[in-house]
Amino acid sequence: MLKALFLILIFPGFLFLFIFGLWAEYFDRKVYARMQNRVGPPWFQPLADMIKLLAKENLIPEEANELFFRWAPVVALTSVVTSFMYIPLWGTKALYSFNGDLVVVLYLLTLPTIAFFIGGWYSTSLFARIGSVRMISQLFAYEVPLLMAFLSPAIIANTWSISGISSFYKGHPLYILINLIALFVAMVAVQGKLEKAPFDIPEAETEIVAGGFTEYSGRLYAILRLTIDMELIVVASLIAAIFLPFGLGYGKIIGFALYLIKVISLVFIFALARTVLARLRLDQMIAFCWQYLVPLALIQVLINIMVMGLLK
Amino acid sequence: MNNKQPDEFKIPIGPQHPALKEPASFSVALKGEKILGVEIRLGYNHRGIEKACEERTYIQDVYLVERICGICSHAHSTCFVQAVEEITGLDVPKRAKYIRTIIGELERVHSHYLWLGVAGHEIGFDTLLMYTWRDREVVMDLLASITGNRVNYGMNTIGGVRQDITRENVKEILGAIKTLEDRTQYYIEVATQEPTVINRLSGVGMISKEDSLKLGAVGPTARASGIEKDVRKDDPYAAYDEINFKVITDDHNDVFGRTVVRLKELLESYSIIKQALSALPDTPISVKAPRKIPAGEAISRYEAPRGEDIHYVKANGTDKPERVKVRAPTLANIQAVRKMLQDRYLADLPIVIAAIDPCFSCTDRLISINNLDKGEQKVMDWMTLRDYSIEWYKGKGVDFSVASKRLGRIS
Amino acid sequence: MSFGKMIKEALESLFRKPATLNYPVEKGKVPERVRGKLIFDPDKCIGCQLCVKDCPSEAIKINKVGDKYEAEIDLGKCIYCGQCVDSCVKKALAITNEFELAQLESSKLKVKLHGEPKKEP
Numbered sequence: 001m002l003k004a005l006f007l008i009l010i011f012p013g014f015l016f017l018f019i020f021g022l023w024a025e026y027f028d029r030k031v032y033a034r035m036q037n038r039v040g041p042p043w044f045q046p047l048a049d050m051i052k053l054l055a056k057e058n059l060i061p062e063e064a065n066e067l068f069f070r071w072a073p074v075v076a077l078t079s080v081v082t083s084f085m086y087i088p089l090w091g092t093k094a095l096y097s098f099n100g101d102l103v104v105v106l107y108l109l110t111l112p113t114i115a116f117f118i119g120g121w122y123s124t125s126l127f128a129r130i131g132s133v134r135m136i137s138q139l140f141a142y143e144v145p146l147l148m149a150f151l152s153p154a155i156i157a158n159t160w161s162i163s164g165i166s167s168f169y170k171g172h173p174l175y176i177l178i179n180l181i182a183l184f185v186a187m188v189a190v191q192g193k194l195e196k197a198p199f200d201i202p203e204a205e206t207e208i209v210a211g212g213f214t215e216y217s218g219r220l221y222a223i224l225r226l227t228i229d230m231e232l233i234v235v236a237s238l239i240a241a242i243f244l245p246f247g248l249g250y251g252k253i254i255g256f257a258l259y260l261i262k263v264i265s266l267v268f269i270f271a272l273a274r275t276v277l278a279r280l281r282l283d284q285m286i287a288f289c290w291q292y293l294v295p296l297a298l299i300q301v302l303i304n305i306m307v308m309g310l311l312k
Numbered sequence: 313m314n315n316k317q318p319d320e321f322k323i324p325i326g327p328q329h330p331a332l333k334e335p336a337s338f339s340v341a342l343k344g345e346k347i348l349g350v351e352i353r354l355g356y357n358h359r360g361i362e363k364a365c366e367e368r369t370y371i372q373d374v375y376l377v378e379r380i381c382g383i384c385s386h387a388h389s390t391c392f393v394q395a396v397e398e399i400t401g402l403d404v405p406k407r408a409k410y411i412r413t414i415i416g417e418l419e420r421v422h423s424h425y426l427w428l429g430v431a432g433h434e435i436g437f438d439t440l441l442m443y444t445w446r447d448r449e450v451v452m453d454l455l456a457s458i459t460g461n462r463v464n465y466g467m468n469t470i471g472g473v474r475q476d477i478t479r480e481n482v483k484e485i486l487g488a489i490k491t492l493e494d495r496t497q498y499y500i501e502v503a504t505q506e507p508t509v510i511n512r513l514s515g516v517g518m519i520s521k522e523d524s525l526k527l528g529a530v531g532p533t534a535r536a537s538g539i540e541k542d543v544r545k546d547d548p549y550a551a552y553d554e555i556n557f558k559v560i561t562d563d564h565n566d567v568f569g570r571t572v573v574r575l576k577e578l579l580e581s582y583s584i585i586k587q588a589l590s591a592l593p594d595t596p597i598s599v600k601a602p603r604k605i606p607a608g609e610a611i612s613r614y615e616a617p618r619g620e621d622i623h624y625v626k627a628n629g630t631d632k633p634e635r636v637k638v639r640a641p642t643l644a645n646i647q648a649v650r651k652m653l654q655d656r657y658l659a660d661l662p663i664v665i666a667a668i669d670p671c672f673s674c675t676d677r678l679i680s681i682n683n684l685d686k687g688e689q690k691v692m693d694w695m696t697l698r699d700y701s702i703e704w705y706k707g708k709g710v711d712f713s714v715a716s717k718r719l720g721r722i723s
Numbered sequence: 724m725s726f727g728k729m730i731k732e733a734l735e736s737l738f739r740k741p742a743t744l745n746y747p748v749e750k751g752k753v754p755e756r757v758r759g760k761l762i763f764d765p766d767k768c769i770g771c772q773l774c775v776k777d778c779p780s781e782a783i784k785i786n787k788v789g790d791k792y793e794a795e796i797d798l799g800k801c802i803y804c805g806q807c808v809d810s811c812v813k814k815a816l817a818i819t820n821e822f823e824l825a826q827l828e829s830s831k832l833k834v835k836l837h838g839e840p841k842k843e844p
Contacts, residue, residue, distance in 0.1 A: 035737050037446055037736045038742070276439065281511070369777070375779040460756040460758040466805065474809060506729070
């Protein structure tokens with residue numbers, strides 16, 4: 001019981017995710033700044049921001065629905081942290097795993113988007129409403145290719161559990177190469193979930209101030225920012241666990257180091273994409289997702305089904 | 313609008329908004345993401361400069377007019393000084409004209425780089441903002457070492473210029489232009505070949521050639537619709553009648569065209585500066601101007617980075633002008649914005665507004681009263697406006713007795 | 724379709740020194756012509772008040788002290804245009820490139836200029 005509490009709250013649970021999330025935000029901002037020839041923030045900047053936000057006053061608009069406004073960020077944070085429990089980090093076994101936890105994790109990762117939408121909608125501010133509607137429209141665009149990309153390795157592994165997928169590919173490492181298209185589709189579609197350029201339409205600063213987060217301030221805003229940071233780590237770990245499951249049999253220390261390297265390289269690639277691409281318009285983004293990403297994901301699914309058939 | 317749909321609403325872009333660099337109010341009627349119409353209100357930056365010019369001598373006015381805008385400061389100052397020199401009939405020496413041309417073109421370079429950065433920021437491409445503004449520092453440092461200040465150069469005086477360009481300055485300018493030319497070629501490549509940038513800029517803010525002419529657009533906004541109008545060619549001033557350059561036009565009719573026009577104008581500016589530097593004549597840099605300007609009036613035009621800038625000066629024989637009127641280019645371009653935004657998406661609004669390169673500090677000059685209840689429109693003169701405002705404040709309960717005793721006037 | 728045209732430049736910038744000047748720890752080179760604080764030579768001033776007349780912001784005042792004149796400048800009002808330098812018939816005013824003139828109290832911004840000590844040849 002005590003061991004379970006330690007695992008969930010400290011390592012590799014909440015505290016580890018907290019520290020790693022804040023460090024990843026620092027890394028992302030520093031790399032972004034250096035690529036633009038600037039200096040960038042010092043290492044304690046995200047922690048300082050968090051502390052400052054916790055000390056500020058919570059302003060709730062008069063016409064907003066207080067219940068939803070207050071609880072939406074908390075729901076988002078909880079679902080993100082919960083989904084981390086099912087992802088294997090340095091071995092092939094996650095903290096808790098069961099057959100079907102891949103679907104559960106993907107569902108739990110959709111929940112923050114819905115929670116942000118509800119929080120923004122019930123803010124009743126004009127900008128917040130436009131931003132939250134954009135968030136849901138974006139969800140329709142990237143969700144389908146994202147789910148297809150994540151589910152295609154599961155077809156070959158013949159199991160719906162992330163830990164099971166991990167151990168399958170550990171045993172047959174060459175099959176990782178078949179899933180490369182899905183890796184590409186997942187990395188592009190996940191920019192929509194994380195709301196990073198070129199898909200950062202819901203939080204377009206120059207058009208609608210801050211989108212769904214406009215009316216948030218103080219402690220609730222701190223929870224929102226923490227959710228966004230943690231989401232980055234959770235999604236990067238999920239991609240590393242499903243598409244890059246190599247080097248998992250070398251024991252705990254080396255496995256953990258490899259995991260860190262994988263996640264940090266993914267964060268670096270996301271920061272690079274953020275730097276060199278402009279923001280797309282909503283209709284352009286939906287057109288792009290449905291015209292290019294969905295066919296690619298379908299091709300990957302077909303390839304995997306054929307490989308499954310050949311293996312039999 | 314009694315049968316409004318539930319998803320039709322109005323959002324205020326401005327006066328305070330992250331998309332705008334200066335306050336202006338755009339009241340946008342939206343249906344979902346589509347723009348149904350825009351109502352524009354200006355006037356938040358009105359400082360009463362035209363009136364202040366009448367209270368100061370001509371020499372003091374040169375500095376005041378320069379500070380109408382930080383980016384087009386040399387444009388306004390040169391335009392004003394040209395008008396006064398025309399009234400007086402002064403013969404400005406050639407070297408002064410060449411120096412004015414060089415500084416004017418350097419200002420155009422600095423302004424277009426600033427515009428590139430702002431456009432990048434509006435489409436979410438912050439990297440372009442950081443890179444172009446880093447390169448702009450080269451021009452600003454150059455201007456600081458030639459004229460003494462990074463903005464508001466203080467180069468003009470009535471009758472010529474105040475500082476000379478030495479041989480070291482010439483070497484500095486040529487070195488800086490070489491660096492900037494390479495960077496401009498790189499930005500032309502990026503702007504015309506990066507797919508996300510092209511997607512955001514093409515087809516956005518379209519206005520046809522006929523509409524452009526009808527609504528009176530000037531500068532790069534008009535030139536991107538194929539209209540070949542440039543004050544430097546149509547009505548040459550300073551040293552432009554002795555320099556070879558092309559007027560850049562484009563026929564895309566949209567924001568992408570405006571970007572291309574500005575980038576190519578940068579290359580033309582480098583060529584103009586190089587020609588002017590190699591042909592700098594050896595004359596004094598100013599003639600002595602009288603303090604009392606004889607009676608007369610003059611209009612002078614100048615091609616500011618944003619378009620055509622018009623100054624009208626009326627002198628009456630004293631050392632203070634009787635009337636100064638400024639028509640900035642943004643006032644001419646803002647009428648076209650409403651047409652450009654019809655049937656477009658909300659996401660296009662910041663970049664369309666940024667594409668005409670708005671400078672509301674230049675624009676807010678005249679006051680026109682719209683009496684919305686009676687549906688009439690009139691222009692008030694100074695004394696009527698003063699009486700009107702005093703009556704209004706009296707109605708709110710403000711007591712004027714102390715102030716009128718001090719001013720010695722009866723209100 | 725070449726996405727990410729700037730990738731090469733971005734990756735190169737990663738390893739270059741940032742273009743930021745860490746002012747005030749690092750100070751850049753100030754060009755000679757930069758217009759900053761004024762200096763005044765009371766031996767040359769004849770009290771004609773032309774500089775006062777021409778100042779666009781009424782920042783300078785010439786007061787008679789004994790049989791010489793002193794200049795009183797409000798550094799907050801001065802726009803550092805240098806018109807007084809040009810207007811002075813006797814060349815008693817000159818402009819330096821000292822621009823770090825910020826103060827915490829606005830009364831400290833009104834300075835009286837008595838003149839610079841003569842430089843040894």
